[in-house]
Amino acid sequence: MTPDNPDGKFALRLVVDGRERLVSYEELALSNNLAQEALVRLLVKKKLIKPEELLEEINKVKSERYRVDPNAPSR
Numbered sequence: 001m002t003p004d005n006p007d008g009k010f011a012l013r014l015v016v017d018g019r020e021r022l023v024s025y026e027e028l029a030l031s032n033n034l035a036q037e038a039l040v041r042l043l044v045k046k047k048l049i050k051p052e053e054l055l056e057e058i059n060k061v062k063s064e065r066y067r068v069d070p071n072a073p074s075r
Contacts, residue, residue: 012023043049
């Protein structure tokens with residue numbers, strides 16, 4: 001357990017040059033977020049996509065993945 005990982009759970013165990021490094025879920029999420037943002041910026045910068053198209057696609061994926069079941073009990 002560490003201050004940045006109080007529950008002691010780790011997402012990954014990396015071994016580089018014989019040295020072990022434990023990666024927390026928080027670190028993994030941040031790393032994925034940074035990589036995704038950099039990729040989107042490059043795609044827009046190189047004019048391979050338009051920001052509006054990205055937002056449209058995000059909304060499309062959101063509506064497909066997070067459908068609300070009308071018969072589900074409300075919280």
